[in-house]
Amino acid sequence: xxxxxxxxxxxxxxxxxxxxxxxxxxxxxxxxxxxxxxxxxxxxxxxxxxxxxxxxxxxxxxxxxxxxxxxxxxxxxxxxxxxxxxxxxxxxxxxxxxxxxxxxxxxxxxxxxxxxxxxxxxxxxxxxxxxxxxxxxxxxxxxxxxxxxxxxxxxxxxxxxxxxxxxxxxxxxxxxxxxxxxxxxxxxxxxxxxxxxxxxxxxxxxxxxxxxxxxxxxxxxxxxxxxxxxxxxxxxxxxxxxxxxxxxxxxxxxxxxxxxxxxxxxxxxxxxxxxxxxxxxxxxxxxxxxxxxxxxxxxxxxxxxxxxxxxxxxxxxxxxxxxxxxxxxxxxxxxxxxxxxxxxxxxxxxxxxxxxxxxxxxxxxxxxxxxxxxxxxxxxxxxxxxxxxxxxxxxxxxxxxxxxxxxxxxxxxxxxxxx
Amino acid sequence: xxxxxxxxxxxxxxxxxxxxxxxxxxxxxxxxxxxxxxxxxxxxxxxxxxxxxxxxxxxxxxxxxxxxxxxxxxxxxxxxxxxxxxxxxxxxxxxxxxxxxxxxxxxxxxxxxxxxxxxxxxxxxxxxxxxxxxxxxxxxxxxxxxxxxxxxxxxxxxxxxxxxxxxxxxxxxxxxxxxxxxxxxxxxxxxxxxxxxxxxxxxxxxxxxxxxxxxxxxxxxxxxxxxxxxxxxxxxxxxxxxxxxxxxxxxxxxxxxxxxxxxxxxxxxxxxxxxxxxxxxxxxxxxxxxxxxxxxxxxxxxxxxxxxxxxxxxxxxxxxxxxxxxxxxxxxxxxxxxxxxxxxxxxxxxxxxxxxxxxxxxxxxxxxxxxxxxxxxxxxxxxxxxxxxxxxxxxxxxxxxxxxx
Numbered sequence: 060x061x062x063x064x065x066x067x068x069x070x071x072x073x074x075x076x077x078x079x080x081x082x083x084x085x086x087x088x089x090x091x092x093x094x095x096x097x098x099x100x101x102x103x104x105x106x107x108x109x110x111x112x113x114x115x116x117x118x119x120x121x122x123x124x125x126x127x128x129x130x131x132x133x134x135x136x137x138x139x140x141x142x143x144x145x146x147x148x149x150x151x152x153x154x155x156x157x158x159x160x161x162x163x164x165x166x167x168x169x170x171x172x173x174x175x176x177x178x179x180x181x182x183x184x185x186x187x188x189x190x191x192x193x194x195x196x197x198x199x200x201x202x203x204x205x206x207x208x209x210x211x212x213x214x215x216x217x218x219x220x221x222x223x224x225x226x227x228x229x230x231x232x233x234x235x236x237x238x239x240x241x242x243x244x245x246x247x248x249x250x251x252x253x254x255x256x257x258x259x260x261x262x263x264x265x266x267x268x269x270x271x272x273x274x275x276x277x278x279x280x281x282x283x284x285x286x287x288x289x290x291x292x293x294x295x296x297x298x299x300x301x302x303x304x305x306x307x308x309x310x311x312x313x314x315x316x317x318x319x320x321x322x323x324x325x326x327x328x329x330x331x332x333x334x335x336x337x338x339x340x341x342x343x344x345x346x347x348x349x350x351x352x353x354x355x356x357x358x359x360x361x362x363x364x365x366x367x368x369x370x371x372x373x374x375x376x377x378x379x380x381x382x383x384x385x386x387x388x389x390x391x392x393x394x395x396x397x398x399x400x401x402x403x404x405x406x407x408x409x410x411x412x413x414x415x416x417x418x419x420x421x422x423x424x425x426x427x428x429x430x431x432x433x434x435x436x437x438x439x440x441x442x443x444x445x446x447x448x449x450x451x452x453x454x455x456x457x458x459x460x461x462x463x464x465x466x467x468x469x470x471x472x473x474x475x476x477x478x
Numbered sequence: 479x480x481x482x483x484x485x486x487x488x489x490x491x492x493x494x495x496x497x498x499x500x501x502x503x504x505x506x507x508x509x510x511x512x513x514x515x516x517x518x519x520x521x522x523x524x525x526x527x528x529x530x531x532x533x534x535x536x537x538x539x540x541x542x543x544x545x546x547x548x549x550x551x552x553x554x555x556x557x558x559x560x561x562x563x564x565x566x567x568x569x570x571x572x573x574x575x576x577x578x579x580x581x582x583x584x585x586x587x588x589x590x591x592x593x594x595x596x597x598x599x600x601x602x603x604x605x606x607x608x609x610x611x612x613x614x615x616x617x618x619x620x621x622x623x624x625x626x627x628x629x630x631x632x633x634x635x636x637x638x639x640x641x642x643x644x645x646x647x648x649x650x651x652x653x654x655x656x657x658x659x660x661x662x663x664x665x666x667x668x669x670x671x672x673x674x675x676x677x678x679x680x681x682x683x684x685x686x687x688x689x690x691x692x693x694x695x696x697x698x699x700x701x702x703x704x705x706x707x708x709x710x711x712x713x714x715x716x717x718x719x720x721x722x723x724x725x726x727x728x729x730x731x732x733x734x735x736x737x738x739x740x741x742x743x744x745x746x747x748x749x750x751x752x753x754x755x756x757x758x759x760x761x762x763x764x765x766x767x768x769x770x771x772x773x774x775x776x777x778x779x780x781x782x783x784x785x786x787x788x789x790x791x792x793x794x795x796x797x798x799x800x801x802x803x804x805x806x807x808x809x810x811x812x813x814x815x816x817x818x819x820x821x822x823x824x825x826x827x828x829x830x831x832x833x834x835x836x837x838x839x840x841x842x843x844x845x846x847x848x849x850x851x852x853x854x855x856x857x858x859x860x861x862x863x864x865x866x867x868x869x870x871x872x873x874x875x876x877x878x879x880x881x882x883x
Contacts, residue, residue, distance in 0.1 A: 139854070141861035167529060167552050170593045172569075172579040173880075174628040174819075175872040185527035185593070262828075262865030265857040 114190025117163045119464040120322045121309060124193035125427050126298040126402070130242040133272045133406045134249045135328065135423055137199070137235030137457060138264040145207045149477045151263035155196060155239075156471035158259050162252045165189030182251040191248045195240040196472050197326045197459035202236045212476060213460075214310065214320045216431045220327070220458040223439055225448040232330055232455025235267040240425070268455065270330055272406025272423035281357055281365045286333050286407050286420050287450070289350050290357030293365055294390055295403050307434070308402050308427050319475035322463030324427040327401070327435045330408070330455035333421035338450045349446045351384030359386065368392070388441045401426035401434045421451065431458060529554050529593070534603060536584055537561040542603030542615020550597050550623020557581050558589040566606040566881060568632070569594055572617050575882065576629035595627035596620055606881045630818040632880035638763035641810035646761050648806055649689055653753040656685040660746040663725070667742035670735040675742070679729055680792055680845075683722045686749075687796045690773040690803030695765070699755070702748040706786055714788070721745050723788045730789025767877025770807045771870035773800050778863055784848045791847030797863070798836040804870070805829060811877055818876050825869045832862045 115123045142148045165187045168179030179187070203213035222228050239256065241249045249271075257266070275283040285291035296303050305311060312321050338346070347354055357365035361379045369380055371392060380387055390400060404427065409420040428434035442448075462472050525531055530553040535543040537560045545555065557567050564585050569578045569592060578601065579594040603615040659682035666674035683704075691700050703721045710716035714727050720741055728738045777800040780786045781793040808815075808825070815822050835858065839846040851859065 139857050141858050167527060167593070170552065170579060170595055170627050172594065172627055172629055173577050173632070173875055173878070174630050175875050185529075258868065261868050262861050265861050265864075267853075267857075 115163070115193045117160050117194075117465065118467050118470070120466070121324070121464045122195050122461055123464065124195040124240070124242065125308065125324055125326075125404075125461055126304060127193055127242070128298070129274045129404055129406060130193065131244040131274055132246050132249050133240060133242045133274075133423070134253050134269065135238065135240045135272065135406075135425070136253065136269040137267040137328075138237040138239060139267045140202065140206075140236040140264050142207075142263045145209075145477065147263060148207050149473075151260055152472045152474070152477060154259050154263070155256065156465055158256050159194040159196070159472075160465070160468075162187065162255060163190070163192050163194055165191065180251060180254050182247050182254075187251070188248075191243050191245070192252050193242045194252070195238075195242075195326075195461055197238040197240075197461040198473070199235050199237065199457055199459050201234060207477075209476070212317055212319070214323070214325070215316050216325065217460050218431075218458060220456060223453070224443050225451075226453045229454050232268050232270075234457040235459075237264060238326065238328065238457065238459045270408050270410065270423050270455075272408045274406055285405070285422055286335055286409075287338055287346070287350075288354055289346075289352060290365060291422075292403050292405060293352075293357055294386070294400075296400055298402060304402070306398065306429075307400060308429060310429050314429070317476075319473075320460065320463065324429065324461045325431045325435075326459040326461045327424075327426050327428070327431065328456040328459065329422075329424040329453050331422040331424055332419065332452040332454055334417070334450050334452070335420060336417050341450070348381050348384060349450075351380045351386035360384075383445055385442070385445055385447050388445055389438055391441075399434050399437045401428040401438070424456070427461065527554065527593075531556050531591075533558060533589075535560050536565055536567050536603075536605050538605065538607055538610055538613055540615075541605035541613040542618075545603070545618055546616070548596065548601065548618040548620040550620050550626075552593065552595045552627075555592045555594070555603075556589050557584055557592055559584045559586055561607060562586050563607045563609065565608065567592070568604040568606070568880075570602055570604050570614075571629060572600055572602040572614065574631065576631050577880075578627060578629040580880070597623045597626035599626055612881065612883050630876055632882055633767075633814050633818070633877050634882055635763055635879040637814055638766055638877065638879055641814070642761055642763035642766050645766060645807065645810045646756075646759075648810075649761075650753075650756055652685065652689045653749070653756055656682065656689070657746075657749050657753050659685050660749045664742045664746040667725075667735055667738050672729060672735055672738075675725075675735075675738070676729050676790075679722070679725060680790065680795060683726070683792070684795060684799040686722065687799035688802045688806075690769055690800065690807065695769065696752060699748060699752040703745060703752065706780075706788075721748065723786060726790050727788040764877075764879035766807060766811060767874045770804065770811060770873040770877070771867055772874075773804045773807070774863060774867050774870060776800070778860075778867060782848070782860060782863065787848065791849075792845050793848040794836060794839045794851075794859075795845040797859075798833070798840075801829065801833055801836060804866075808870075808873065811873065814877060815873065819872060821869055821872060825866070825873075828862065828866050828869065832866055835859060835862055 115127045117123075140148060140151065142151050166189075167186050168177070171178055183191075198217075200213060200217045200219045203209045203211075203217070219234055241252045241256075243249045243252070278284055282290040282293045296307055298304060308324050310316050310320050310323050310325070312318075343354060347360060351369070352359055356363070358367055359369035359380060361367075361369055361374060369386065369392065371380065371387060374380055376382070377384070377387070382388075390396065404425045406423040406425070407420070408423045409418075411419050413419050426435060463475070465472060530549065530551070532545050532553065533556045534545050535541070536557050537543075540560070555569070559565055564583050567581045567584055569580075570576065571578070578596070579592045581590050581592050584590055598620055600617050600619050602617045604612055605615065606612045659678065663675055663678040663682045666672075666678050686704060689695075691704060694700065696703070701721075704723065705719070705721050706723050707713045707716065707719055710718055712719070719727075722745065724741045725738060725745060727733075728741065777797045781797045781800070784793055786796070787793050808829070812822070819825075839851070839855075848856070
């Protein structure tokens with residue numbers, strides 16, 4: 060009479076509900092492998108890869124999605140864990156792993172006949188395409204309180220995001236136990252994944268806040284533009300340079316961090332409203348002096364092309380590139396500040412209108428680093444009070460720690476932390 | 479590979495009797511579509527899913543024809559109805575009758591896809607043409623392979639009648655109690671005792687909510703008894719705004735007893751009418767399974783958002799009453815579910831968890847208003863009830879009334 064594979068089929072912890080056919084096992088190729096000789100240099104800024112995207116391997120030492128170039132769309136969601144104890148938290152993590160593995164690898168959702176509604180929303184058709192999606196899971200400082208016996212196991216530098224002097228933070232848009240970033244080239248891919256993951260984890264975590272973002276196409280070329288009209292991310296570190304990623308992004312062994320955290324990375328998310336109406340009433344010269352770059356080409360004000368390197372020693376008084384311009388403060392390009400650069404992975408956001416009818420849009424800023432204090436916070440302190448702050452308002456975000464990668468088909472997010 | 483021209487024959491609604499017979503003969507050749515982009519793609523557009531497709535005939539004479547070579551794994555049956563009547567099709571276990579998958583209402587001449595995961599075991603198609611007896615096709619055995627997908631024995635309307643009748647009797651008793659409570663509420667308003675009316679409002683409202691009046695279970699009566707301002711052009715001043723929430727609005731917004739006398743009387747009248755009508759109503763047995771998840775779906779949508787709070791701040795009390803209503807359904811379906819739903823013990827444990835959580839929001843006889851919950855408690859509530867509806871959705875699909883003969 061009965062013949063159901065019952066365990067975890069539905070609801071919270073549907074971990075066993077792996078899809079039937081064809082999810083990629085991915086292999087364990089470590090991310091950050093140098094590009095093969097002869098390959099054109101990767102666009103290291105915000106440039107989305109257009110056309111066919113090679114799947115980002117799900118398994119590996121790191122979450123490869125951290126280094127992957129930005130996709131066209133993203134949904135960034137912070138969750139609070141509602142699991143009641145450590146065992147339930149581990150179950151939640153296993154479920155998240157199983158869903159992320161399936162959603163990134165693709166395959167046919169499991170048929171369940173008359174024993175339940177369809178296991179898949181159907182948004183992507185009968186077969187979930189492989190490689191359409193990347194998933195990044197990170198944990199917030201709040202997860203290490205007394206609920207799950209994780210006190211004292213937090214990454215050494217993980218704190219709640221402080222309020223910086225130019226911030227106007229709204230509590231409902233800050234922090235979270237977990238952060239989940241889904242990236243893809245189509246909105247339906249991202250929404251399909253978000254619905255799938257939320258459905259499988261309903262009892263174990265609840266959405267705290269969510270902001271969707273997008274990457275613009277190059278206009279007309281080079282690094283995509285932010286919603287102030289400027290190319291944004293030109294001077295990003297090269298995500299394909301493995302050594303540089305080890306120095307700047309990945310938490311390594313011997314850095315005083317807990318063993319479980321090796322291979323992870325500190326993630327900073329900042330939700331930054333841009334006052335675009337005000338900005339559009341500012342003269343071009345003033346706009347360009349605030350950024351330090353030409354709006355049209357993206358070139359530094361002392362250069363001709365976007366990729367030209369600004370020569371600050373030749374301009375000690377800031378007559379060409381003002382001393383308080385954004386690019387000069389953010390990255391002074393000195394030997395002592397080279398190690399302060401994070402890897403930026405920002406997206407634009409657009410979410411309706413403010414109470415006074417102004418358009419609510421801005422930047423979903425995200426960056427990765429191995430040391431919050433040395434990198435993001437140092438840069439942020441240098442930027443305090445920069446002229447641009449009159450036109451932007453950071454209102455939310457948080458500090459998170461992107462977990463080390465899921466090594467193989469038996470591994471799961473946070474296993475070394477929770478097991 | 480099907481002969482050229484088959485696709486044309488398979489086009490729905492153009493098949494005459496002659497071509498039906500022809501198609502039936504041609505369809506006997508079952509085929510693999512995967513990996514044959516040219517030709518196959520045109521004839522089998524669904525093969526874009528990359529799965530093995532097998533064309534299977536559905537008709538009284540040839541139920542299941544076309545499938546002989548059983549293979550394990552996730553696969554698709556292209557069910558083609560060659561008869562002149564619509565039919566239900568199940569893929570069953572011939573021993574015990576558990577259903578692995580179904581297509582309902584397969585129209586004459588049409589083809590629809592049934593995706594299933596098969597493993598070691600024996601299988602047979604069962605065709606149930608409208609207005610004709612069920613027919614079981616040949617048994618196909620699969621020797622190797624892993625576990626098949628989940629299956630369950632179908633629940634029939636006959637199975638659902640006893641629990642539905644019992645449920646209906648329980649509702650009748652609840653309506654009696656409700657009528658007493660709305661009478662008390664009406665009397666308090668009539669004598670101008672607004673404090674007493676506020677005290678009487680909640681027990682009366684919960685007596686109604688406990689009956690699980692979600693999504694039209696009580697038809698038009700629900701709008702009169704428990705409607706909101708949704709759809710009313712005048713909002714909370716609209717003359718058609720009536721029932722519990724109309725009174726709630728007045729009682730918690732300082733309206734006078736004189737203003738509320740008519741709404742209180744109308745509510746009491748509507749409840750008495752519902753109680754009297756209920757004795758004459760026959761509940762659709764197949765609705766019972768739907769109620770098992772729709773009551774709490776409504777809770778999530780209306781109570782846990784605060785949408786239906788017109789001032790009393792008792793959304794969580796309503797949620798707690800809805801939990802009782804869900805239990806009343808589930809208890810009666812339990813005998814059908816124990817053999818069909820392995821997740822049932824977990825659902826019951828989660829119902830207990832939800833109950834303890836919600837009971838904790840009542841302190842000294844007063845219910846915590848939804849907005850007074852801190853974020854953690856609110857998320858916890860959403861999580862517990864959200865998890866429950868995910869699991870209860872299976873009760874609805876399992877308890878859908880299905881034919882077996």
